[in-house]
Amino acid sequence: MREEAAKKAKRRKVVVQSSVIVGIIAVGVAIALIIFTNLGGSTSVANPKNMLSGGILLTKADQAVTTPAIAPGAKPTPTKQTLDGKTAHIQIWLDYQCPFCDQFETTNSAQMKQWMADGTATLEIHPIAILDSSTNNQYSTRAAAAMSCVANYEPDKFFDLNSVLFANQPDEQTGSGLTNAKMVELFKSAGVSSSDITKCVNDQTFSKFVTDRTNEAVANSQLKNPANGSFGTPTVFVNGERYQGGFTDASQFAAFVAAAVKDAGSSGSYSFPKP
Numbered sequence: 001m002r003e004e005a006a007k008k009a010k011r012r013k014v015v016v017q018s019s020v021i022v023g024i025i026a027v028g029v030a031i032a033l034i035i036f037t038n039l040g041g042s043t044s045v046a047n048p049k050n051m052l053s054g055g056i057l058l059t060k061a062d063q064a065v066t067t068p069a070i071a072p073g074a075k076p077t078p079t080k081q082t083l084d085g086k087t088a089h090i091q092i093w094l095d096y097q098c099p100f101c102d103q104f105e106t107t108n109s110a111q112m113k114q115w116m117a118d119g120t121a122t123l124e125i126h127p128i129a130i131l132d133s134s135t136n137n138q139y140s141t142r143a144a145a146a147m148s149c150v151a152n153y154e155p156d157k158f159f160d161l162n163s164v165l166f167a168n169q170p171d172e173q174t175g176s177g178l179t180n181a182k183m184v185e186l187f188k189s190a191g192v193s194s195s196d197i198t199k200c201v202n203d204q205t206f207s208k209f210v211t212d213r214t215n216e217a218v219a220n221s222q223l224k225n226p227a228n229g230s231f232g233t234p235t236v237f238v239n240g241e242r243y244q245g246g247f248t249d250a251s252q253f254a255a256f257v258a259a260a261v262k263d264a265g266s267s268g269s270y271s272f273p274k275p
Contacts, residue, residue: 139177
């Protein structure tokens with residue numbers, strides 16, 4: 001009897017000790033989660049508002065279409081556009097370190113701004129990062145993430161700040177990339193000085209968002225250049241039709257836009273890239 005009682009007592013002791021250990025582990029996990037949260041950590045990827053398609057849609061140079069953020073773990077939702085025989089829906093995938101993107105921006109920014117003012121165009125800009133390097137301190141990602149901060153907090157300023165970054169583009173071969181502090185300074189000089197954006201740029205809040213969108217763009221067969229089978233920047237589509245002309249000829253791009261609108265006609269609606 002004494003032996004049986006001793007065995008039962010020993011079993012109770014083991015159960016109690018196990019319960020205490022489990023409890024300690026649970027408390028430790030809870031404390032770790034609290035610390036992680038307080039330090040700004042998250043169990044989901046931060047995605048910016050107003051970039052549901054992966055890019056930001058502008059109907060005027062100072063007017064963006066507001067959207068919720070992409071849900072954690074979800075894919076972008078391509079913008080549904082109406083083909084009315086009058087409006088050009090321009091979509092651009094760009095890298096802020098890309099010299100050809102700078103050429104396209106410098107050449108066509110003014111006329112795209114005017115088309116939007118006239119109500120004959122919308123512009124959807126997809127910032128991605130394919131030109132990161134140790135030399136430029138991952139500038140492509142940092143710049144795209146910074147512009148995602150702008151999309152999230154000051155979407156109506158996106159067009160202007162897009163031009164500002166290209167006007168201050170570092171040399172692709174020898175430049176070390178703009179620092180986060182320099183980008184914040186440029187934003188402030190253009191009238192965007194909120195503490196939210198400053199913190200977002202410095203923390204690189206949306207860098208993972210940029211990486212995800214970049215990987216999707218590079219892998220998407222619809223975005224690959226049929227001439228070489230690869231993705232590059234700038235990649236430009238108008239009403240779902242790829243632009244393959246020069247980046248420094250505004251009249252050539254204008255002629256292409258007019259032809260793309262005519263080709264699409266008034267054929268209902270479309271989304272690009274197709275899911």
